[in-house]
Amino acid sequence: MRRFKQALIITIAILAQGCASKYSVSEGELEGYIQEHVGYETKTVSTPVFRTEVSLNDISVTLGHKQDTMKVSAQSKIKVSNPLFPLSASVFVEFEAKPYYNAEQQALYLRELQLVSMKSDPPQLNEALSYITPQTIQFLRYFLESQPVYRLDQKQWSQAVLAKFTKGVEVTPGYINFSFTD
Template sequence: MRVLTLLLVTLGLGGCAASYSVTETELEGYLNNALRKEQRAELNPGLSATMTLSDIDVTIGDEAERVAIRTRSSVKVKTPLIPLRAELAFTFSAKPWYDSDDHSVYLKDVALSEVSASPEELEQLLIPLSREAMQVVKLYLENQPVYQLDQQGWKEDLLRQFGRELKVSPGQLEFVLKP
């Protein structure tokens, strides 16, 4: 009976115009809302910084089984003499995975691949801040879902019952149905 139900589910989803997937745009929207938080850090005694992530860009599937995320961050550094302003650009990647128990997509194995600062003269000062900021981002992404299935709709209901994993394809994350 379960095999028959799965066959009907597969035919039902296969007969739709598109399979159920999460696009780059959907992930960007979530991450822009979730990560646009101000972070504060002490760099050295007498130096503190405030950073806000913005302009998040997501690319799915360029690397095998990974999602690439690029973001810019405006940074304000308070020094004893004058405040400084700078921008940091981060590029990191992560592996998406689907938790069938809470019907959510998470990112794990978050790895920082590139950091740059503007103006370049502040790069050495800002590198410790960028590492600390990435630890916060990594902790957040590995423990908070980046996407949750909607609680309404027949497709989502079928995915909650039979969705077991994600397939990373160029431009989207596709749900894989299994009995």
């Protein structure tokens, strides 16, 4: 009887989503969610010689440029305090990551973040920034892997029901598809 009720709920939810077996989120929706819900606060990383302040600003998303991969581009402001060469710069970084659905949290997270590129403005600071790149990458990796980049809306009945039965996600060009079937 319990399985019948679950099957009925899934069927109703799928019908409510337009007779589909998946729910899709576009790049634009994902970027909007990140801008609205993911907090950007300045983080400080200190070593015996350097004190680095990193703030994360504009984030953009590209979906499906590689199979089941999401590209995350971010602009960071970096301020390095040290006795010899203090500096401020903007750093543009691109990561590739594998999105996954955490059923317990009913949210989309990133894992396996890999740095694709890193450029600074002004460009003359690229060499100087190479010394703090590990701290910057560690901060951005932690930031992007520890927060959901999308959560199904529990206030919308159909998404709340579907969130409970999502089996996984698939990345296609321009979309992340939440799949409700095996």
